[in-house]
Amino acid sequence: MKRVAIIGGGISGLSAAYTIEEKRRSGAPVEYLLFESSPRLGGVLVTDRVDGCLVEAGPDSFLTEKPWAADLCGKIGLGDQLIGSNDFERKTYIVARGKLVVMPDGLMFMVPTKIMPTVFSPLFSWRTKMRMAAEWFHPPRKASADETVAEMVERHYGAEMVDLLADPLLSGVYGGEASQLSVRAVLARFADMEAKYGSLGRAMLAARKKMGAAANAPAWPLFTSLKDGMQQMVDALVARLDANALKTSSPAQSVIPQENGWTVSAGYQSDHFDAVIIATPTHAASAVLQEANEDLSRNLAEIKYSSSVTVTLGYDENVRRSLPPGFGFLIPRSAGHRMLAATFVHNKFPHRAPENRAIVRCFLGGARDEQILESSEEEILAIVRRELRQIIALDTEPLFARVYKWKSAMAQYSVGHLERLQRIESLRQKLPGLALAGNGYNGIGVPDCVRSGAEAATKILAEMGMWSAA
Numbered sequence: 001m002k003r004v005a006i007i008g009g010g011i012s013g014l015s016a017a018y019t020i021e022e023k024r025r026s027g028a029p030v031e032y033l034l035f036e037s038s039p040r041l042g043g044v045l046v047t048d049r050v051d052g053c054l055v056e057a058g059p060d061s062f063l064t065e066k067p068w069a070a071d072l073c074g075k076i077g078l079g080d081q082l083i084g085s086n087d088f089e090r091k092t093y094i095v096a097r098g099k100l101v102v103m104p105d106g107l108m109f110m111v112p113t114k115i116m117p118t119v120f121s122p123l124f125s126w127r128t129k130m131r132m133a134a135e136w137f138h139p140p141r142k143a144s145a146d147e148t149v150a151e152m153v154e155r156h157y158g159a160e161m162v163d164l165l166a167d168p169l170l171s172g173v174y175g176g177e178a179s180q181l182s183v184r185a186v187l188a189r190f191a192d193m194e195a196k197y198g199s200l201g202r203a204m205l206a207a208r209k210k211m212g213a214a215a216n217a218p219a220w221p222l223f224t225s226l227k228d229g230m231q232q233m234v235d236a237l238v239a240r241l242d243a244n245a246l247k248t249s250s251p252a253q254s255v256i257p258q259e260n261g262w263t264v265s266a267g268y269q270s271d272h273f274d275a276v277i278i279a280t281p282t283h284a285a286s287a288v289l290q291e292a293n294e295d296l297s298r299n300l301a302e303i304k305y306s307s308s309v310t311v312t313l314g315y316d317e318n319v320r321r322s323l324p325p326g327f328g329f330l331i332p333r334s335a336g337h338r339m340l341a342a343t344f345v346h347n348k349f350p351h352r353a354p355e356n357r358a359i360v361r362c363f364l365g366g367a368r369d370e371q372i373l374e375s376s377e378e379e380i381l382a383i384v385r386r387e388l389r390q391i392i393a394l395d396t397e398p399l400f401a402r403v404y405k406w407k408s409a410m411a412q413y414s415v416g417h418l419e420r421l422q423r424i425e426s427l428r429q430k431l432p433g434l435a436l437a438g439n440g441y442n443g444i445g446v447p448d449c450v451r452s453g454a455e456a457a458t459k460i461l462a463e464m465g466m467w468s469a470a
């Protein structure tokens with residue numbers, strides 16, 4: 001019987017465990033033991049229920065176009081529990097010049113593809129609108145080296161586009177800054193489009209044309225989630241795993257290669273395994289691998305993480321009526337607030353709030369405001385309430401408030417990330433029986449983490465001769 005240790009019980013580690021569990025159930029001679037340092041499984045996927053409302057502490061949904069999370073939900077019996085965002089209300093605002101300005105129709109991520117809505121939008125200055133028109137004639141350009149998202153977007157549309165759109169959109173996804181994040185790692189498509197077409201606008205339109213009828217077919221909404229919240233996915237996964245194989249409150253301290261396998265030390269115990277999957281943030285992977293390979297450990301530590309705070313406020317029906325329609329708003333750095341974004345949850349996922357409740361979920365922190373973690377919950381609530389008053393004149397006392405702090409949870413794919421991943425992979429290959437998964441490598445969202453866990457498990461099973469591509 002082969003034994004696999006899995007370090008980390010977030011969605012990446014659970015996805016790895018599920019892949020091995022499936023193999024085990026089909027009769028393969030393999031078993032696993034999952035070590036999770038905290039008392040609960042699921043990592044940043046946490047759903048609470050407060051006052052009849054569903055409160056997401058971490059992710060609230062995932063991108064529909066990335067199939068791996070929804071596919072896994074199907075396999076674990078949650079296919080009929082998947083829900084889409086309410087895209088009839090899909091309107092997002094940007095805080096500009098002290099007020100909410102709706103993002104113009106036709107923006108694909110940050111690339112304008114429709115002329116009229118952009119020309120008439122009060123969001124951009126005339127200077128930026130002229131840049132958008134000129135962008136149409138950019139010649140193809142193959143960049144010789146990686147660069148930041150800010151550099152690329154500024155080259156095409158100017159600095160205002162970076163401030164009003166690129167930066168707020170990226171801080172919503174990565175808690176990161178456009179001036180740090182790598183184009184090749186976070187917007188690989190943009191680098192390819194620039195090389196082929198020059199103009200990002202023309203490239204987006206060409207891509208849409210290529211999709212033809214599919215582009216006009218009624219699409220499943222942009223975001224997918226679960227009726228009872230993201231925790232539902234964790235609970236269903238855990239129910240399908242071997243309960244004796246899940247060790248919570250068990251931080252792994254080290255994993256050390258032996259002649260014939262690995263020794264994993266957790267607490268006062270050491271145990272022998274044939275293989276190890278490390279499915280933690282890379283800073284934690286770096287720590288447990290320090291003795292195994294210093295070089296690998298150092299490269300893993302170089303992947304930076306940012307921290308974030310989510311604050312959920314519940315209000316009554318009067319507030320619900322007074323809030324703007326739409327999914328919520330993004331706040332550019334130049335607006336001078338500490339909040340990065342807010343979601344009107346009752347619009348985005350209506351069944352998460354009874355009709356007489358409004359839910360406003362706010363994001364703070366990110367790469368440029370790590371100090372928010374030092375603030376008490378009362379201080380954070382005071383900041384959020386003051387800024388909601390300033391931005392949307394929301395002065396009402398909330399019926400409930402919940403604050404969640406996530407320390408070093410969001411990986412920052414900085415310039416050179418892909419080269420670093422290559423170094424990590426070549427070092428890993430020298431350590432047979434080791435696989436890495438998690439949000440530090442090839443995608444930060446829940447679907448990518450599900451995929452990375454499954455791929456890590458598949459790799460290990462293949463090394464053991466228990467997996468064939470067929």
Ligand SMILES: Cc1cc2nc3c(=O)[nH]c(=O)nc-3n(C[C@H](O)[C@H](O)[C@H](O)COP(=O)(O)OP(=O)(O)OC[C@H]3O[C@@H](n4cnc5c(N)ncnc54)[C@H](O)[C@@H]3O)c2cc1C
Pocket residue numbers: 007008009010011012013035036037038041042043044045057058059060061062063250251252253279280281284288308309310406409410437438439444445446447449
């Ligand atoms: C506030 C927030 C909002 C987000 N919103 C979205 C969203 O809307 N959509 C989306 O797709 N993605 C979102 N993300 C990103 C996504 O949720 C995460 O990238 C993903 O869930 C990470 O999963 P993971 O298992 O790799 O890591 P984690 O969830 O961080 O889990 C890692 C686990 O490893 C454990 N661990 C660490 N060290 C050790 C050790 N030495 N021994 C044992 N266990 C250890 C930790 O306790 C933790 O449970 C969000 C993230 C955050 C923080």
